[in-house]
Amino acid sequence: MKNIEFKDKSAQKIYDNYFGRIRRTISVLADNDKQDVLMEFNSHIYEGILNNSNTNEVEKILKITQDLGDPEVVLKPLVADKKLKQATRTFNPKHIFEAIFLNIKNGFVYSVFAILYILLLGFGILMYLKIRYPENTGLFLKDGEFVALGMLKTNENVTEVLGNWFIPAVFFSALTLYVLLTILLRTTRKRKKE
Amino acid sequence: MNSEFVQKWQSQVKKGTLAFILLNVLRDNEFYGYELIEQVKKYTTIEIAEGTLYPLMNRLKKEGLVTSKWVEQESGIPRKYYQLTAIGVETLDEMIEYWQSLETSIKKLTK
Numbered sequence: 001m002k003n004i005e006f007k008d009k010s011a012q013k014i015y016d017n018y019f020g021r022i023r024r025t026i027s028v029l030a031d032n033d034k035q036d037v038l039m040e041f042n043s044h045i046y047e048g049i050l051n052n053s054n055t056n057e058v059e060k061i062l063k064i065t066q067d068l069g070d071p072e073v074v075l076k077p078l079v080a081d082k083k084l085k086q087a088t089r090t091f092n093p094k095h096i097f098e099a100i101f102l103n104i105k106n107g108f109v110y111s112v113f114a115i116l117y118i119l120l121l122g123f124g125i126l127m128y129l130k131i132r133y134p135e136n137t138g139l140f141l142k143d144g145e146f147v148a149l150g151m152l153k154t155n156e157n158v159t160e161v162l163g164n165w166f167i168p169a170v171f172f173s174a175l176t177l178y179v180l181l182t183i184l185l186r187t188t189r190k191r192k193k194e
Numbered sequence: 195m196n197s198e199f200v201q202k203w204q205s206q207v208k209k210g211t212l213a214f215i216l217l218n219v220l221r222d223n224e225f226y227g228y229e230l231i232e233q234v235k236k237y238t239t240i241e242i243a244e245g246t247l248y249p250l251m252n253r254l255k256k257e258g259l260v261t262s263k264w265v266e267q268e269s270g271i272p273r274k275y276y277q278l279t280a281i282g283v284e285t286l287d288e289m290i291e292y293w294q295s296l297e298t299s300i301k302k303l304t305k
Contacts, residue, residue, distance in 0.1 A: 043272065
């Protein structure tokens with residue numbers, strides 16, 4: 001992006017400071033989205049300067065940035081939406097976490113997603129418990145009927161059926177649920193009207 | 195008169211019709227962001243932070259109503275032009291129809 005150069009140092013400072021705020025607001029976005037927002041605001045400021053007959057650069061840049069508004073406020077919906085798009089495309093847990101956090105106030109449905117993703121952590125705990133307490137952790141059946149999935153004080157009546165397959169089974173279940181949940185999140189984003 | 199109530203109502207109406215206004219502005223011409231805002235200001239007395247227009251354009255793009263393209267300029271600072279898609283034109287026609295029927299009803303009511 002080509003920066004706008006001002007003759008007046010104070011005007012330059014206001015411009016640089018405003019762009020610093022935009023950069024901070026959009027820091028969680030993908031590089032191409034960041035570039036797009038920066039270029040669009042830069043273009044707006046440049047055109048604003050050209051169309052403003054005032055000769056004072058400081059007054060010009062102040063008027064334009066004030067009319068644009070606080071980047072932290074005006075860019076909020078754009079950041080939340082673009083982050084969600086990136087997260088559901090890449091399936092990256094870090095992006096998912098950030099996207100849910102940014103969208104949590106945009107609807108009850110995102111709180112539900114947050115809870116469901118947190119519940120997925122339970123699968124990780126199960127895998128840890130299996131390593132730590134192999135005898136007491138697993139899928140337990142009694143006379144062919146389900147008793148428990150998790151930790152149990154074993155006794156003669158119950159049988160753990162997965163054995164060494166417990167960790168792979170839990171891992172792939174978690175992975176499948178994660179993918180399904182993320183696809184559902186993507187569909188929700190597309191359907192949701194602001 | 196409860197002027198505070200009227201002000202709040204006006205702000206809600208303006209907010210709710212902004213997308214409609216933008217689509218109308220884009221009906222016959224493509225515009226870049228700054229120009230688009232100038233057009234909106236020309237036709238309405240909308241008092242919102244101009245920066246909010248960009249997330250709104252992003253939403254209209256997401257809905258498939260507008261497309262955008264970057265056009266290089268001699269200045270080295272490109273402009274991003276927005277234009278209506280075919281779906282955008284159809285959607286706007288539907289919105290205009292609704293607006294006109296609403297206008298007729300309101301006129302009858304306020305006669």
